[in-house]
Amino acid sequence: MSCGSKxxxxxxxxxxxGSGGAxxxxxxxxxxxxxxxxxxxxxxxxxxxxxxxxxxxPAAARAPVVPGAKVSAKTRxxxxxxxxxxGDGCTACVAACRKENGWGDAGRPATDAQWIRKxxxxxxxxxxxxALPMMCQHCADPPCVDVxxxxxxxxRADGIVLVDKHTCIGCRxxxxxxxxxxxxxxxxxxxxxxxxxxxxxxxxxxxxxxxHRVDEGRIPACVEACSDAAGGAMLFGDLxxxxxxxxxxxxxxxxxxxxxxxxxxxxxxxxxx
Amino acid sequence: MAxxxxxxxxxxxxxxxxxxxxxGAIVLAGLGAAYVMEHRGHIVTGMNNQIVWGMPHVFAVFLxxxxxxxxxxxxxxxxxxxxxxxxYARLSGLLAIALLVGGLSVLVxxxxxxxxxxxxxxxxxxxxxxxxxxxxxxxxxxVAAAYLFALMDRRASRAAAVGKAIGWLAxxxxxxxxxxxxxxxxxxxxxxxxxxxxxAPLFIAASLLYGLAxxxxxxxxxxxxxxxxxxxxxxVGRFRGLLAIFALAVLxxxxxxxxxxxxxxxxxxIERFLLLEGGxxxxxxxxxxxxxxxxxxxxxxxxxxxxxxxxxxxxASILVLIGGLAxxxxxxxxxxxxxxxxxxxxxxxxxxHDGEVARYRPSLPELLLGLSGLSIAALLTGIGLxxxxxxxxxxxxxxxxxxxxxx
Numbered sequence: 001m002s003c004g005s006k007x008x009x010x011x012x013x014x015x016x017x018g019s020g021g022a023x024x025x026x027x028x029x030x031x032x033x034x035x036x037x038x039x040x041x042x043x044x045x046x047x048x049x050x051x052x053x054x055x056x057x058p059a060a061a062r063a064p065v066v067p068g069a070k071v072s073a074k075t076r077x078x079x080x081x082x083x084x085x086x087g088d089g090c091t092a093c094v095a096a097c098r099k100e101n102g103w104g105d106a107g108r109p110a111t112d113a114q115w116i117r118k119x120x121x122x123x124x125x126x127x128x129x130x131a132l133p134m135m136c137q138h139c140a141d142p143p144c145v146d147v148x149x150x151x152x153x154x155x156r157a158d159g160i161v162l163v164d165k166h167t168c169i170g171c172r173x174x175x176x177x178x179x180x181x182x183x184x185x186x187x188x189x190x191x192x193x194x195x196x197x198x199x200x201x202x203x204x205x206x207x208x209x210x211x212h213r214v215d216e217g218r219i220p221a222c223v224e225a226c227s228d229a230a231g232g233a234m235l236f237g238d239l240x241x242x243x244x245x246x247x248x249x250x251x252x253x254x255x256x257x258x259x260x261x262x263x264x265x266x267x268x269x270x271x272x273x
Numbered sequence: 274m275a276x277x278x279x280x281x282x283x284x285x286x287x288x289x290x291x292x293x294x295x296x297g298a299i300v301l302a303g304l305g306a307a308y309v310m311e312h313r314g315h316i317v318t319g320m321n322n323q324i325v326w327g328m329p330h331v332f333a334v335f336l337x338x339x340x341x342x343x344x345x346x347x348x349x350x351x352x353x354x355x356x357x358x359x360x361y362a363r364l365s366g367l368l369a370i371a372l373l374v375g376g377l378s379v380l381v382x383x384x385x386x387x388x389x390x391x392x393x394x395x396x397x398x399x400x401x402x403x404x405x406x407x408x409x410x411x412x413x414x415x416v417a418a419a420y421l422f423a424l425m426d427r428r429a430s431r432a433a434a435v436g437k438a439i440g441w442l443a444x445x446x447x448x449x450x451x452x453x454x455x456x457x458x459x460x461x462x463x464x465x466x467x468x469x470x471x472x473a474p475l476f477i478a479a480s481l482l483y484g485l486a487x488x489x490x491x492x493x494x495x496x497x498x499x500x501x502x503x504x505x506x507x508x509v510g511r512f513r514g515l516l517a518i519f520a521l522a523v524l525x526x527x528x529x530x531x532x533x534x535x536x537x538x539x540x541x542x543i544e545r546f547l548l549l550e551g552g553x554x555x556x557x558x559x560x561x562x563x564x565x566x567x568x569x570x571x572x573x574x575x576x577x578x579x580x581x582x583x584x585x586x587x588x589a590s591i592l593v594l595i596g597g598l599a600x601x602x603x604x605x606x607x608x609x610x611x612x613x614x615x616x617x618x619x620x621x622x623x624x625x626h627d628g629e630v631a632r633y634r635p636s637l638p639e640l641l642l643g644l645s646g647l648s649i650a651a652l653l654t655g656i657g658l659x660x661x662x663x664x665x666x667x668x669x670x671x672x673x674x675x676x677x678x679x680x
Contacts, residue, residue: 114322187316188316202385
């Protein structure tokens with residue numbers, strides 16, 4: 001698969017997500033102590049391997065990330081989306097995600113990947129309508145993770161739900177289980193994938209909440225695009241940090257989470273829907 | 274108890290080899306299809322991001338469900354002490370293994386990354402019913418093989434207690450296995466067509482029905498191949514009664530499922546879709562599953578005189594299996610075709626087909642892959658019958674009929 005070598009390097013991020021993504025809080029303390037001990041050695045090795053893997057790419061573009069350093073269950077990354085500010089025809093978030101993560105448009109909408117999409121929702125009784133972006137809702141209790149037979153579908157300690165491209169066997173059970181239709185199966189061979197967003201034919205993928213950017217202290221591409229070019233309808237942040245803007249707004253305003261009745265505890269909140 | 278004599282399938286005629294060659298050709302075609310799907314991707318199938326499981330899964334789940342039920346006859350003999358079924362217990366075990374291997378082959382070859390089968394066999398998420406099913410399926414093969422050994426090995430077959438213990442284990446295992454298979458759908462909270470505990474008993478009832486129908490037909494076909502009569506009238510009568518009970522059970526659980534959904538207003542949309550407005554899915558349900566797979570077989574079996582004939586029971590079995598495939602199609606594909614309810618009561622539109630009934634047209638490769646599962650099962654059964662004495666001797670010898678006086 002063309003992803004082979006790129007996954008290896010690209011999953012520098014992915015593997016960081018996996019290893020850093022402690023799946024049980026109990027192990028966190030011991031692991032952090034252990035990680036601190038080996039951090040220097042790992043960092044040196046990681047930088048070396050990364051430089052080797054990327055060859056001619058400038059090293060500065062690949063900020064070394066200490067495995068586990070930024071991933072903690074104390075953090076719960078999430079989004080707050082204000083539908084009142086989301087323009088009906090605006091697809092800036094979709095375009096930005098596509099550009100950032102390299103999922104293309106082969107002109108076959110039934111099989112093309114769609115990490116984020118714009119929904120138009122209309123009340124058939126009175127015609128009232130609103131628009132909103134829909135993507136992986138990064139649930140705290142994600143059904144996709146529950147059903148994945150190999151554990152390829154997993155949740156990082158900080159709440160980001162990802163697919164480990166090395167252990168996804170392409171059974172698509174997670175797609176059956178996702179209430180949001182947030183996942184796509186790669187139906188065709190791919191080329192020129194982004195190193196930070198490993199993708200490959202025969203595996204399942206979805207919004208990563210731009211985990212590679214988040215681990216570098218940046219915000220997801222969709223949020224950035226929405227703030228730059230559109231209405232600033234999207235806000236990213238740590239839902240667990242009471243001092244964060246997103247936590248304050250979620251506490252101050254009436255928000256809705258889509259299909260909250262399923263009890264999956266989504267990390268994406270909406271206003272004005 | 275009278276000693277039962279068994280035989281291999283001795284037919285060396287062109288008909289036997291012809292059937293074997295036909296199935297071999299279909300298996301090769303299926304493997305070729307799997308290669309194309311693996312090489313070019315699932316774009317060559319009709320499956321998409323809306324219908325993620327298609328015809329391969331219809332055939333695979335059908336075969337897996339039938340495999341569990343194929344052990345019916347063996348269970349009746351060993352677990353429930355009905356010795357009149359004992360002459361057919363070996364065949365029952367062989368069919369169970371052959372059908373399961375056929376179903377699993379299709380399931381594995383349809384994976385996006387079939388080359389990662391080793392990952393599926395070594396990396397588990399034990400919260401996933403899918404992962405548990407991997408154990409249940411592989412374990413079932415082992416238990417069925419041990420069961421056959423206990424039945425067929427000269428020394429092992431003398432230890433009746435061992436045979437009985439393995440028979441009980443196999444019986445319990447297959448109930449758990451089919452519960453697991455039904456729960457693949459029953460535990461999907463996101464989709465309205467699933468998310469129902471009744472899926473497990475529904476699948477168990479379906480397994481009893483399909484499995485017995487396969488056994489009846491296998492005995493008829495083996496009888497035709499060997500130009501012998503392998504089934505006595507008394508057993509035909511029992512098969513007839515069991516088929517009718519199992520068909521009624523499937524209809525009952527299906528009715529309970531749909532009536533429960535119809536009572537809850539939140540599920541009326543999916544019910545209206547499946548039962549009234551779903552086009553091919555509605556036809557597959559009413560004509561395929563209910564009429565061909567339920568009502569017609571019951572009518573044939575209920576006919577006072579003709580219903581007792583071998584031809585009637587065989588015809589009912591064929592209809593049951595056609596209805597079974599239709600049932601799997603409705604459950605698996607129809608259940609996905611109805612759009613996810615992101616905003617109940619609202620109309621939703623997007624560039625990703627939200628709010629639309631999903632379109633699905635099966636392609637040749639996926640049909641070939643699915644059909645090859647049936648042929649793998651047929652091929653394994655044919656080879657098994659040829660190599661080892663799975664079949665009872667003809668009625669009148671020390672086979673099928675011989676057991677009856679002892680019953």
